[in-house]
Amino acid sequence: xxxxxxxxxxxxxxxxxxxxxxxxxxxxxxxxxxxxxxxxxxxxxxxxxxxxxxxxxxxxxxxxxxxxxxxxxxxxxxxxxxxxxxxxxxxxxxxxxxxxxxxxxxxxxxxxxxxxxxxxxxxxxxxxxxxxxxxxxxxxxxxxxxxxxxxxxxxxxxxxxxxxxxxxxxxxxxxxxxxxxxxxxxxxxxxxxxxxxxxxxxxxxxxxxxxxxxxxxxxxxxxxxxxxxxxxxxxxxxxxxxxxxxxxxxxxxxxxxxxxxxxxxxxxxxxxxxxxxxxxxxxxxxxxxxxxxxxxxxxxxxxxxxxxxxxxxxxxxxxxxxxxxxxxxxxxxxxxxxxxxxxxxxxxxxxxxxxxxxxxxxxxxxxxxxxxxxxxxxxxxxxxxxxxxxxxxxxxxxxxxxxxxxxxxxxxxxxxxxxxxxxxxxxxxxxxxxxxxxxxxxxxxxxxxxxxxxxxxxxxxxxxxxxxxxxxxxxxxxxxxxxxxxxxxxxxxxxxxxxxxxxxxxxxxxxxxxxxxxxxxxx
Numbered sequence: 001x002x003x004x005x006x007x008x009x010x011x012x013x014x015x016x017x018x019x020x021x022x023x024x025x026x027x028x029x030x031x032x033x034x035x036x037x038x039x040x041x042x043x044x045x046x047x048x049x050x051x052x053x054x055x056x057x058x059x060x061x062x063x064x065x066x067x068x069x070x071x072x073x074x075x076x077x078x079x080x081x082x083x084x085x086x087x088x089x090x091x092x093x094x095x096x097x098x099x100x101x102x103x104x105x106x107x108x109x110x111x112x113x114x115x116x117x118x119x120x121x122x123x124x125x126x127x128x129x130x131x132x133x134x135x136x137x138x139x140x141x142x143x144x145x146x147x148x149x150x151x152x153x154x155x156x157x158x159x160x161x162x163x164x165x166x167x168x169x170x171x172x173x174x175x176x177x178x179x180x181x182x183x184x185x186x187x188x189x190x191x192x193x194x195x196x197x198x199x200x201x202x203x204x205x206x207x208x209x210x211x212x213x214x215x216x217x218x219x220x221x222x223x224x225x226x227x228x229x230x231x232x233x234x235x236x237x238x239x240x241x242x243x244x245x246x247x248x249x250x251x252x253x254x255x256x257x258x259x260x261x262x263x264x265x266x267x268x269x270x271x272x273x274x275x276x277x278x279x280x281x282x283x284x285x286x287x288x289x290x291x292x293x294x295x296x297x298x299x300x301x302x303x304x305x306x307x308x309x310x311x312x313x314x315x316x317x318x319x320x321x322x323x324x325x326x327x328x329x330x331x332x333x334x335x336x337x338x339x340x341x342x343x344x345x346x347x348x349x350x351x352x353x354x355x356x357x358x359x360x361x362x363x364x365x366x367x368x369x370x371x372x373x374x375x376x377x378x379x380x381x382x383x384x385x386x387x388x389x390x391x392x393x394x395x396x397x398x399x400x401x402x403x404x405x406x407x408x409x410x411x412x413x414x415x416x417x418x419x420x421x422x423x424x425x426x427x428x429x430x431x432x433x434x435x436x437x438x439x440x441x442x443x444x445x446x447x448x449x450x451x452x453x454x455x456x457x458x459x460x461x462x463x464x465x466x467x468x469x470x471x472x473x474x475x476x477x478x479x480x481x482x483x484x485x486x487x488x489x490x491x492x493x494x495x496x497x498x499x500x501x502x503x504x505x506x507x508x509x510x511x512x513x514x515x516x517x518x519x520x521x522x523x
Contacts, residue, residue, distance in 0.1 A: 032102035041172055041194050042238050044083050044100040047133050051242040052087035052094075059085040060122075061115050079103050081136070082112040084119040086128075089246055092254065095123035098133035101172055106136035108178065113149040120156040127255035129165040131245065134182060135172025150177055157184035162357035164255045167248065169241050170195035170231065173215070186354055187248060187306070188231040189241045190221035197224055197231070229310040229343060247304055251318035251325045253358055260325035260360050267299040269322035269499040276491040280406060280432055287333040290315055290365060293405065294328060297321075297495045303328070306351060311343035313372075316351040321363070322499045324506070327355035330365035331405075331416065338407070340415050341372040342385045349388035349521075356396035361502055364402040364417045364424075369439065370410030386415060387522045393417045395519060397512065399505035401426050401498060404433040404476070404485075413437075420484060425508065426501040427485050430494075434474035435484075440466045443473070 036043050042050065048057050064080060081103035086095045097116050099106035108116070116132075123130040139150050157180075160166055166185035174182065174197045182188050182197070190197070198219030205211050205218070217223070224231040233248075235241040253260050273296045279288050295301040298319035305317035313336040316329050329348055331338035340348075355362050371377070371386055393400065393414075402417045402424040413435065417424050429435075438446065444465045445452075455461035472478060479485045489497045 029102075036102055039194070041101070041135065043102065044098040044106075044133065044135070047169075047171065047238065047242070048083065048085075048087065048096070048098055050239065051096075051131070051133075051245060052089055053091070056088040057085055058087065059083065060119055064111055064115060080112060080115070081106050081140075082108060082115050084115045086119075086122070089249055092129075092249065093126075094129045094131055094249075095119050095126075096131040096133065099136040099172070101135045104137075104140065106172065107138060107140040108136060108150055109140035109142075110149045112140075113153055117149075117152050117156055120153065120160065123164055124156070124160050127164060127257055129167065129249060129252075129254060130160060130185075132166075132168045132181060132185070134168060134170050134174045134178065136175070136178055137173060138176035138178040153181050154184060157181055161186075162256060165249075165252050165358070167245055169245065170197055170221075171238055171241065172196075175199075175201055183230065187233065188224075189233040189235055189244055190224060190231040191235050191238055191241050192221045194238075195221050225307070225309045227310075229307060229347060232307050234309055248318070251304060251320075252360070256358055258359075260358065262323050262325070263320060264323040265299040265302070265320060267322075270496045272492045273297070273495060274492055276494055284406065284434070287337065289334050290330045290332045290338075290367065293365060293494075294319070294330060297498065298326075298328075299323065307347050311341070311347040313338055313341065314344040314348050316348055318360075321495070321502055324502065325360055326502070327351065327360045327362045328365065329362060329416070331367040331412075333367050333406075336372060337369050338367050339369055339372040340386060340389070340412055341377055342380045342382050345382070345385045345389045345415070349392040352389070352392035352396055356392070356398050359398055361399040361401070361506065362393075362396065362417075363498060363502070364400070366402060366404045366408050366412075366416045366418055367406040368409065368412030368416050369407050370412040371415065384522045386411065389415045391519070391521050394423050395521075397508075397510040399502060399508050400424050401501045401505070402428065403489075403494065403498065404429040404435060406430070406432050406434065407439065408433065408435045409439050410437055425505045428497055428501065429476040429480075429485050429488050430491050431476065431488055432491075433476040433488075434470065435476065435479055436469075436474040440469040440474055443469055 033043055061084060081100050082097055083100055084097045086093060097119055120130060157166060167187045168182035168185050170188060170190045172194055176199060179197050179199060196215045196219045202213050202215060202218060205213060221234050225234040233244050235244055250261060275296050276293065279292050281288055294303050298321060303317055303319045305315060307316065313332050315332050319326055319328055329352060352362060371382055400417060400423065404418060408416065408418045413419060418427065420427060444462060448465050452458045452462050476485055476488050480488055487497065
């Protein structure tokens with residue numbers, strides 16, 4: 001005989017009360033929260049709340065327990081050092097994890113790794129972005145060989161690569177093997193002072209090499225956003241970090257099956273911009289800031305620069321043109337005269353491949369004297385690394401529009417996508433463009449040295465030859481006559497012409513032959 005409705009209700013209420021009690025036990029203590037705040041950091045749950053839309057986080061495996069330890073005190077931890085789940089960010093579903101540093105320093109054991117793998121699998125199955133919030137001492141050493149389960153996280157990073165966006169926030173230590181998951185992802189945000197990444201920490205380095213180094217000097221945000229290029233975004237605070245992630249997501253699709261988000265900012269795509277007439281210096285050897293051109297051309301001057309502190313001789317980032325998301329790859333004459341070097345080539349190649357994987361059209365703005373000459377560059381492998389950029393551009397099947405603004409010399413022609421053979425879909429130029437294997441000055445000095453020396457006025461003769469070379473060899477008109485350039489445009493019409501080209505090629509489909517498992521990019 002069934003119990004009375006009132007009896008069933010009371011029983012259910014008792015069960016729910018026990019669940020609530022369990023929830024309370026799993027909340028961090030006031031002491032641990034204060035300790036986290038004293039370190040200048042938010043707690044894991046505060047971070048999730050800050051990143052995601054209000055009341056949308058749905059936790060996965062809330063009650064999972066850690067395994068009993070095999071070393072030291074036998075204990076089963078009911079609070080987990082990793083929180084996993086799904087939520088919405090500005091109305092779009094994402095899947096995420098966050099390390100809880102208040103539980104064993106956010107270290108990851110077998111079951112924590114299983115939790116991360118589970119949420120990775122769900123993100124991949126549903127074609128949604130995956131976000132990791134890292135604040136962890138790394139693998140849980142006390143679990144011994146069991147913490148090799150962490151490798152399964154890396155496997156899923158690789159499986160998800162080019163399928164769903166993988167974004168990581170470094171808001172605390174990220175040490176040892178734990179660094180590989182962010183490194184296998186697409187974008188890394190680091191918060192100044194509190195975020196660090198390194199394979200071996202200061203204590204190990206001191207013991208092995210005798211070198212004394214701080215965590216920030218070893219792997220802080222300045223190191224990885226300026227020197228190593230490991231991280232893509234430097235932020236002053238956790239709030240800035242999570243706002244940056246939201247902004248990044250606004251440009252990229254949920255998966256490689258989806259189109260990039262369209263957002264009309266109310267900026268006329270045919271807008272004429274008079275200011276573009278006044279940016280280039282009269283002297284072709286003088287620098288200017290390419291960012292000025294970018295901001296005058298894109299919708300509402302909104303440009304999200306990627307790796308803005310690293311390899312500053314090239315600019316990459318996201319913007320919109322007529323509401324469409326685009327990836328920009330641009331020379332930066334303000335640094336190293338816009339020459340391509342090892343770091344710039346790696347930075348650009350990585351960005352180009354991301355855009356291609358997720359269907360984001362690429363626009364190149366070119367003012368490149370070539371590859372940076374010198375013994376150091378050759379020793380560091382500029383041939384191999386420079387080839388990465390060529391490979392990335394030529395492998396990409398998304399619409400590719402190139403605009404030559406001033407110089408396009410030597411190997412930089414191929415590096416910046418100024419060639420038509422299976423690369424640029426449309427090649428445009430300003431009247432100021434110069435395209436040649438060697439610049440006018442170099443060519444004249446190389447081929448006319450004796451003639452210049454024999455002239456009555458050597459300097460005047462040299463200037464005449466340079467002018468003649470510019471008009472008849474490097475001029476965009478000479479290349480347009482050969483069908484190598486589609487249009488020579490008025491700088492004021494740059495926005496309109498880029499939008500026109502983008503609309504013309506936006507439905508491009510390009511088959512790749514012959515069949516292959518994958519190409520061998522010169523790593």
